[in-house]
Amino acid sequence: MIKTYAKVIVKGSPLSKSNFKLFNVNGRAILPYNSGKYHDRYALYEEEIAYEARCQNPGVVLSEALIAVLKVYYKSKKRHPDTNNITKSIFDGIEKSGLIINDAQVRRLIIEEFYDQINPRFELELFGESTYFMDYKILKREIVEEPIQYSPPPNKSKSPKVHNSEPCTNLSQNDKLHCEICGKKIKKENSISANNGKTIICKDCLTKLF
Template sequence: MIKTYAKVIVKGSPLSKSNFKLFNVNGRAILPHNSGKYHDRYALYEEEIAYEARCQNPGVVLGEALIAVLNVYYKSKKRHPDTNNITKSIFDGIEKSGLIINDAQVRRLIIEEFYDEINPRFELELFGESTYFIDYKILKKEIVEEPIQYSPPPNKSKSPKIHNSKSCASLHQNDKLHCEICGKKIKKENSISANNGKTIICKECLTKLF
């Protein structure tokens, strides 16, 4: 019987491949596994994923287009890899296991982020599109919860801030002005600023509005 579903669970905090890529003197990307350095962790993690995928799905090979649902459980809410970056590391390991032919088979991907201090892990479900389809919707909560706030990384340079409307107006003066309505280039003397200097409208369009 041809299988159209598989599930893989790998315990431990997921690792992001982008954090472990090295380059040799010729500029070719390498990923050592026995250098004795911290970078070995990723290659070993990829092998662990491949091993678990094969042990949990013996003899299964999914060769068709797939829908993937990835649930990631981190140990901490504040310190963990970028969820968007870990998919590459996970699917490289799944492909290496032989459970799938190529990670390009995954045409639809849903990722959800959770937290479990005691049992960090990821749970991946793969569904064959010949048998399964996605049906989902986003609903507004009846009771608003406390938001999870994020702050920029400490090493990220801060972008210049514009403190008032005068600064906005000065930016418009330095650049070529364009009417927000008709899109035509206009001279400063033929323009009207609105919305505290953030919006520029030509006098012709302003006349049409009224």
């Protein structure tokens, strides 16, 4: 019998891919996985999603158009990644698992945000459109709840910022920098800037990332 439903639960605080990207000099995004540094976390998280999706749905492959319901549970109401970015991160892992053929299969998507300090996680349900359809409505509350208010980050300037596309060049040729991946001291001429000049990588590490 062809399966038209699957559910995946992955424990832990969800991660956003956008927080872990590095960019080379050509603007190409890089996601390190074996540098031993902070940026490896996303690649490992994507592998965890793929592993859990396959273990929880052995032998299941959903190849038709899908409806997805994603429930994301964060530890904090205010300090967490952008849920819209989380969606892409999660489906990359689901696609890698082989549970779906391509994330383009998801034609209808509902995302809900919740909070659970003890058990942060995400729960994803996938429904085949040949068997299921979506029916939803938004209702007005009879009793108004306390709103969750959002404010700009404390380090965000109120006035518009002008970003310089060129990396900082105030360092002298004798000044030494640190590679963000291997941690070694490097000279400026042996370094490559990434993330619009915010991240410095040595040429050896950059070669290993490709």
